[in-house]
Amino acid sequence: MKQWVPAPRNSGKPRYLEIxxxxxxxxxxxxLAPGDRLPPQRRVAQELGVDFSTVSRGYAAAVRRGYIESxxxxxxxxxxxxxxxxxxxxxxxxxxxxxxxxxxEPDDPVLLARMQKGLEHVSANLLxxxxxxxxxxxxxxxxxxxxxxxxxGLHCAPEQLVITPGSHAALYAILTVLCEPGSTILCxxxxxxGLRSIAARQGVRLIGLTSDKDGVxxxxxxxxxxxxxxxALYLNPTLQNPTTRTIPSKRRQEIAAVLQAxxxxxxxxxxxxFVDNGAPSSITSLIPDLGWxxxxxxxxxxxxxxxxYTTVPKRxxxxxFSQALRSMHVMVSPLNLALLSRWIEDSTAAELQRSVRxxxxxxxxxxxxxxxxxxxxxxxxxxxxxxxLPRGTSRAEVMGRMAGRQIGIMPSDAFTxxxxxxxxxxxxxxxxxxxxxxxxxxxxxxxxVTRKDWLG
Numbered sequence: 001m002k003q004w005v006p007a008p009r010n011s012g013k014p015r016y017l018e019i020x021x022x023x024x025x026x027x028x029x030x031x032l033a034p035g036d037r038l039p040p041q042r043r044v045a046q047e048l049g050v051d052f053s054t055v056s057r058g059y060a061a062a063v064r065r066g067y068i069e070s071x072x073x074x075x076x077x078x079x080x081x082x083x084x085x086x087x088x089x090x091x092x093x094x095x096x097x098x099x100x101x102x103x104x105e106p107d108d109p110v111l112l113a114r115m116q117k118g119l120e121h122v123s124a125n126l127l128x129x130x131x132x133x134x135x136x137x138x139x140x141x142x143x144x145x146x147x148x149x150x151x152x153g154l155h156c157a158p159e160q161l162v163i164t165p166g167s168h169a170a171l172y173a174i175l176t177v178l179c180e181p182g183s184t185i186l187c188x189x190x191x192x193x194g195l196r197s198i199a200a201r202q203g204v205r206l207i208g209l210t211s212d213k214d215g216v217x218x219x220x221x222x223x224x225x226x227x228x229x230x231x232a233l234y235l236n237p238t239l240q241n242p243t244t245r246t247i248p249s250k251r252r253q254e255i256a257a258v259l260q261a262x263x264x265x266x267x268x269x270x271x272x273x274f275v276d277n278g279a280p281s282s283i284t285s286l287i288p289d290l291g292w293x294x295x296x297x298x299x300x301x302x303x304x305x306x307x308x309y310t311t312v313p314k315r316x317x318x319x320x321f322s323q324a325l326r327s328m329h330v331m332v333s334p335l336n337l338a339l340l341s342r343w344i345e346d347s348t349a350a351e352l353q354r355s356v357r358x359x360x361x362x363x364x365x366x367x368x369x370x371x372x373x374x375x376x377x378x379x380x381x382x383x384x385x386x387x388x389l390p391r392g393t394s395r396a397e398v399m400g401r402m403a404g405r406q407i408g409i410m411p412s413d414a415f416t417x418x419x420x421x422x423x424x425x426x427x428x429x430x431x432x433x434x435x436x437x438x439x440x441x442x443x444x445x446x447x448x449v450t451r452k453d454w455l456g
Contacts, residue, residue, distance in 0.1 A: 015054050274300040
């Protein structure tokens with residue numbers, strides 16, 4: 001039997017947790033080896049001068065964490081920790097949707113190891129993270145979020161910040177607060193499909209506004225406001241999905257002036273703000289009392305996190321917004337939130353940003369090289385490009401010829417709000433597709449667009 005007693009600690013944590021952590025620390029230090037039998041709990045209690053129940057709870061916590069194992073009639077032993085890492089489960093890699101606009105996935109082993117290390121923090125706090133928590137995110141995570149936004153040039157008041165289960169959930173709740181069935185929302189004439197889906201379910205009418213290369217035309221916005229008396233304007237101003245267009249500073253100021261003049265609410269869906277944190281200041285920053293700002297996280301860190309930082313324009317709206325979120329989602333996942341907060345705190349998030357930007361630029365350069373003969377709109381930081389098809393080539397034809405390929409292609413129909421869809425497609429360059437496979441699929445896409453000598 002090992003003559004071992006946990007060293008006294010003054011961490012401020014409950015004494016039983018200190019005992020459990022002492023067991024793990026001494027295992028890591030080699031003081032305790034796999035197979036060592038720990039002394040009886042009563043003996044440890046006498047040595048430490050604590051209640052038997054405290055030691056019993058400490059041993060039980062160490063058992064739950066996988067440090068030790070107990071056997072009736074035999075005693076408690078240090079568990080043999082498996083030195084081999086958990087192997088990937090191939091069943092987990094079968095459900096990705098290439099039609100979604102996903103970021104390029106990191107492949108640097110060092111970065112992946114840092115990402116996985118964040119799960120140790122989640123595991124160490126597993127039980128509290130499985131409990132019901134605040135619908136808006138706890139104060140610690142909101143403070144971390146506010147600091148991260150500040151680092152990325154996005155200013156917000158922490159008391160008006162709500163952490164939501166993704167941008168889609170935030171958008172759904174905002175429309176619930178602002179609209180009734182039959183209400184009107186203004187948006188770009190080619191816009192995010194998620195808005196179209198949510199509006200249709202809520203009975204909200206969308207009016208698409210005429211745009212140019214800089215975004216929505218201020219005069220078109222002015223006319224639509226006085227004609228339709230909308231509940232809000234929706235914009236996706238940075239690396240817009242699907243056109244990859246970013247509204248320049250001057251146009252943002254012009255749009256803000258029109259909204260201010262008519263006291264019209266803005267819904268600013270900033271899904272790519274953490275990808276391109278060098279974009280012009282948000283429109284919401286120009287009219288903070290009118291703007292709902294949704295800072296999406298999926299495009300930078302992965303859609304599986306389902307997180308977004310949403311700034312509410314007025315504190316008086318927090319209650320309604322929180323109730324709408326609660327009725328649909330109950331709360332944001334504490335597990336996901338803890339992982340992201342740890343990534344931010346240990347700088348893994350910043351490394352992921354750099355990785356995503358580098359990979360996006362590399363893939364955009366490859367696409368520009370292969371699709372030289374095609375009419376494309378893109379940005380070095382975007383995960384997709386917008387491909388306008390030549391006369392005589394239909395989007396249905398291109399979709400048919402590219403069927404079965406891994407590259408994600410979506411026709412313009414999904415994005416069109418007003419008028420007939422143009423002959424164009426969104427081409428996604430991110431996701432799990434490897435660079436070599438992307439190269440092959442882009443060559444096939446170039447042939448599908450520019451050549452007619454195919455047999456079926």
